[in-house]
Amino acid sequence: MLIGRQAIVVGAGIGGLAAALSLAQRGASVTVLEQAPALAEAGAGIQISPNGTAVLEALGLGAALGGIGQPLAALRMRDFARGRDILRMNVATAKYRHPWLLAHRADLLAALESAARAAGVRIETGAVVAGLVGGGRTGVSLEDGREFRAGVVIAADGARSRLRPLIDPAPDPAFRRQVAWRALLPAAPGAAPEVQLIVGPGRHLVRYPLRGGRLVNFVAVLERPDWAAETWQQQDDPAHLQAAFARFPEEITAELARLETAHLWGLFRRPAARRWVQGRVALLGDAAHATLPFLAQGAVMALEDAWVLGESLAGSDGVEAGLALYEARRRARCRRIVAAADRNALAYHLALPGLRQAAHAGLRLGERLRPG
Ligand code: FAD
Numbered sequence: 001m002l003i004g005r006q007a008i009v010v011g012a013g014i015g016g017l018a019a020a021l022s023l024a025q026r027g028a029s030v031t032v033l034e035q036a037p038a039l040a041e042a043g044a045g046i047q048i049s050p051n052g053t054a055v056l057e058a059l060g061l062g063a064a065l066g067g068i069g070q071p072l073a074a075l076r077m078r079d080f081a082r083g084r085d086i087l088r089m090n091v092a093t094a095k096y097r098h099p100w101l102l103a104h105r106a107d108l109l110a111a112l113e114s115a116a117r118a119a120g121v122r123i124e125t126g127a128v129v130a131g132l133v134g135g136g137r138t139g140v141s142l143e144d145g146r147e148f149r150a151g152v153v154i155a156a157d158g159a160r161s162r163l164r165p166l167i168d169p170a171p172d173p174a175f176r177r178q179v180a181w182r183a184l185l186p187a188a189p190g191a192a193p194e195v196q197l198i199v200g201p202g203r204h205l206v207r208y209p210l211r212g213g214r215l216v217n218f219v220a221v222l223e224r225p226d227w228a229a230e231t232w233q234q235q236d237d238p239a240h241l242q243a244a245f246a247r248f249p250e251e252i253t254a255e256l257a258r259l260e261t262a263h264l265w266g267l268f269r270r271p272a273a274r275r276w277v278q279g280r281v282a283l284l285g286d287a288a289h290a291t292l293p294f295l296a297q298g299a300v301m302a303l304e305d306a307w308v309l310g311e312s313l314a315g316s317d318g319v320e321a322g323l324a325l326y327e328a329r330r331r332a333r334c335r336r337i338v339a340a341a342d343r344n345a346l347a348y349h350l351a352l353p354g355l356r357q358a359a360h361a362g363l364r365l366g367e368r369l370r371p372g
Pocket of ligand 1: 033
């Protein structure tokens with residue numbers, strides 16, 4: 001059904017490139033419009049859980065997974081005081097059917113870009129989409145005045161999507177009274193591929209190695225009442241991060257002390273879209289369901305969206321029916337995941353010692369009762 005059909009994808013992030021590949025593999029002729037002047041991604045670490053690598057394998061990237069990231073061995077949740085383990089999940093022996101990867105975002109994007117280009121996807125950089133145009137064929141207008149028309153438009157233009165308000169007018173994003181730092185530290189290769197989540201009153205820190213341990217990735221979240229701009233590109237003095245996490249385990253504070261740069265951003269919450277589709281235009285990835293980064297599922301949901309989008313369009317009679325099916329198959333699951341990430345924000349930051357101990361005991365019990 002998609003053979004020869006033209007598709008426009010707005011945004012060459014993880015969601016946009018995966019969607020472009022998914023559509024091209026089903027016969028669509030795809031153009032990706034990306035506002036950045038070049039596809040260079042500054043980002044840092046990203047966990048790709050098995051539901052995400054399942055999509056990458058289905059998209060034909062199974063052989064490339066080794067170049068994208070390193071398999072995760074264990075997940076440890078630790079208490080900030082004395083650093084003792086609250087729980088430990090041995091991922092290596094958990095027998096997932098697909099790997100769980102610790103990846104550098106740039107490596108995932110590079111693999112998706114090269115697979116998309118090999119499948120015939122055209123990628124236009126420096127193409128800032130300004131709005132939608134209607135008429136016989138749906139399309140988009142660019143800030144430079146150009147217009148692109150196609151049979152279907154996928155808006156994968158991220159959390160601050162310009163196209164989403166045209167489909168699902170949403171309230172302004174709300175500041176969550178939390179800020180986050182992210183930082184990368186060069187390290188000696190060979191570190192155990194484990195994720196550490198260390199929780200404390202009003203704060204938590206996630207640490208894991210990247211690129212075989214040559215880098216250590218940190219994301220550190222702190223409750224803070226004030227913030228100005230919603231951006232995650234702001235440089236901050238690492239001394240602020242070091243001071244906020246000074247009571248964390250010694251080996252962590254020693255690593256933080258070596259940081260020369262850190263990025264700081266304010267965490268904003270926007271409700272998931274109530275409506276994902278209008279005519280032959282659909283939202284995908286963060287544009288539809290941006291999430292707080294407390295469950296490591298934002299990019300993975302975008303990958304799932306991309307696969308289901310391709311399947312739904314290829315298996316339906318007409319674009320409108322295919323997009324309606326895509327929304328119906330994705331909306332409830334994404335809402336659940338976004339809500340679960342919100343709950344983690346509360347659970348990680350409990351301040352009262354008695355409450356924290358009870359919550360940790362509950363987590364340990366839940367892990368023991370988990371079916372193997
Ligand atoms: P984006 O990555 O935001 O891509 C949108 C693209 O659209 C960009 O390239 C942008 O330049 C382009 N664009 C925007 N506007 C326009 C326009 N007008 N015209 C043309 N192009 C436009 N997720 C996980 O699954 N696992 C993790 O471990 C994880 N860790 C994270 C850690 C941090 C610190 C953060 C901030 C997020 C993390 N996430 C994680 C979430 C994940 O990064 C996002 O959910 C994911 O990047 C969303 O992909 P996307 O393609 O929908 O949007």
